Amino acid sequence: MRASSPVISIAQLQKTFYVPEREAGLRAATRNLFRRQNREVKAVDDITFEVAPGEMVGFLGPNGAGKTTTLKMLSGLLYPTGGEISVLSYIPSRRQRDFLRQITLVMGQRNQLAWDIPALDSFELNRAVYQIPRPDFDQTVAELIELLDLEAIVRKPVRNLSLGERMKVEIAGSLLHRPQVLFLDEPTIGLDVTMQRRIRNFIAEYNHRHGATVLLTSHYMADVVALCRRVIVIHHGKILYDGELSGLVDKFSALKTIVLTVPDSSIDLSMFGEVTSREPSRVTLRVPRADTSRVTAQVLASLPVSDLTVEDPPIEEVIEHVFAQGPEQAA
């Protein structure tokens, strides 16, 4: 097998849902019994991309963008309506055993472990399900306990754990079979900031140690920024951007921010650009990207500036702006 063959390969993938339309009233209900009236919802509309082994890719998109649907198709839970999809050279929807043994799907706040017994006992069941040899299993469990700091909680019934602790044992449980591909759907949702950071660190460490391919969806920018160099932005089922995180702002933001340190900030700077904030000795300007160097030169030439920095607007803002657009405006 060539070293560079992609782990995940998606071409012109489509997924259309048929959502039943319900009307009120008895007659409509009876009609509904025999002939369902359906509305078409295109959750995934012709997306194409590839993922190389060991890559960590972030899926960004607002709710309903198609991220979770894509992950479910990648893990074999949903059948695509059109297009091709291949993971580890398997067709996911065939759901072959050997395929299922090499992947894992973690959905935030979905429970896989049994509620009323210690996580360690549920791990035992996963061992049997995935047919993990005993020595490998013991080693993996020890490693996960160490990496995720589970020693104190892994023998308590899952229902007695806090939300963050539960998420940790759930993740541990889903990695017992050392999958090569990790699909993580909103893994940090609902957790506090400290726990989010811990889980992010864990994922990074896991990828580093085992070279697992990670596909991560989130609508927390922090997750994606911390873990992924490559980002795929999805909106209304279409890919808006696929590339480096740093390039994201370049592509979507038409603006740059210039922060000036000046002795008197009350001067009028409107000829240079839009003033977004004014503090005693600092002014923040927003200028069109194309004008950045011209404005910078002009400002330096005409004002007593002691410090000047050129920044990108915060990624969150950029993304928000992108998501706020309708499907027609999607690039």
Add this chain to the structure above:
Amino acid sequence: MNFLRVAWAYFRIGALNELQYRVNFFVQLFESFLALATGLVGLALVFSHTQSLGGWSRPELLAVMGIHILMGGLIKTTIQPNMERLMGDVQQGTLDYTLTKPSDSQVLVSVREVRIWQTVDILMGLIIMVVAVIQIQARIGIGQALAFAAALLMGGLMIYSFWLILTTGAFWVVRMDQIVELFQGVYQAGRWPVGIYPGWLRSGLTFLVPVAFAVTVPAEALTGRLTPQTLLGAAALTTALLLASRWVWFTGLRNYTGASA
């Protein structure tokens, strides 16, 4: 009486609410029919092997079945939904909303809920009863009819008191969901006249869970078996149970509100 006004207000709202879901009517109708069919098959099977059961003839047993369905419908329409909601309120701590209303608390928790589609059972029970009475070919005098109505009313009140006492137990023993299932199992015994059960069971079905008074006694009234002693006993027991349930309710309430810090 204020109690009637409150009850009617809740009934109206509950009915209006559920009337929107007309499909549930057909679902309920179908299920009631299935239950009826099963009952009739059971009856037919028994009478394919014998002529009378414990001294009751076939149309008389049909009357018992009719009353059983009718009373069951009454329970499922008003008593059960209210008690189930009360249990839920105690478990989730939402009883406080009701306690702050300016009406008698016992009345409120007893009339809040109504499941209007269960009235199908009440109707069905009535029809079966009428058919049975026609088949018995006895003439029912005014006195008998009145005794029957009284027996039915008292039986209903006894079942209500019984449920309330049991549900109030939720104040102390918070998990009481199994009670509903337990009751439904025991209530099935009322399909047959309690005379056929061995002595200890009969006593249990009379004094422990007042199924006998809910079904058999009204049936006795309808079929001319009712003795004045039984009717008087029913009246005494109803009064006792109503008083007891009210006392238990307020004791439980005191315990509940005292404990909530």
Add this chain to the structure above:
Amino acid sequence: MRAMLDFYLTQMKMALVQQFQYRVANYFYMIGMIAEPVIYLVVWSTVANAQGGSVAGYTPGEFAAYYIVWTLVRNMNIVLTPYAWENYIQRGWLSMELLRPVHPLHAQIAYFAGWKFVAIVMWLPIAAILAAVFQPEINTSPWAVAAFVVALWGGFFVRFMMLWLLGMITFWTTRVSAIFELYFTMELLFSGRLVPLALLPPWAQQLAAYMPFKWAFGFPIELLLGKYTQAQALYGLGAQVFWIALGAILVRLFWRTALRRFSAVGA
């Protein structure tokens, strides 16, 4: 495969531990279940006494035996209710199980099987009390007892497969209560649950022989009560195997299509 056996044993052990934790709730449920057979028992004993001691070959003692064994078989019969499928599908539990390299059917069967061991153990004292009260008579033989143990589990598997198939209807429509209730009513009448099948009119008994219900319920009971010759018992066990196999084939046939439906509506 040895791995499958390992999985079954692990899952069963887990179910045992979990259900043992809920023993109080389980006991409550089992006790509530007694009301039904006791009522039938009393009614038919009354009829038997009125008819001079027996009805259709059953004396009151034998009715007692029938309905006491009934409680055990009833417990073994309790499997995944088809009504659970709506939650199963829409709450995403099915998704979780589909991600594993084991068919959800195996996971469910293993779980319930483990649970049954707890149920059997808890049933014993209840049976003792019922026997003390109702004085059952049993004319059985060692081979019948052995066959009964097999038939008991056979009945569990038969009902499991049938209700799994029934539950699969939920993939296609959620207005299922009518279908389910119809099934349960037929089952009540033709399985031997309402009355011993010998009390049904002959045409009904013949009909019952062709339906799956009897083989999950009445057959094991009658077997233990010594109502069958060895040949008849063997035939009955064969019928159980038939229904289990038929169920398995149908599940296999329709599972893919069902998953496509699941896929179309999403969860």
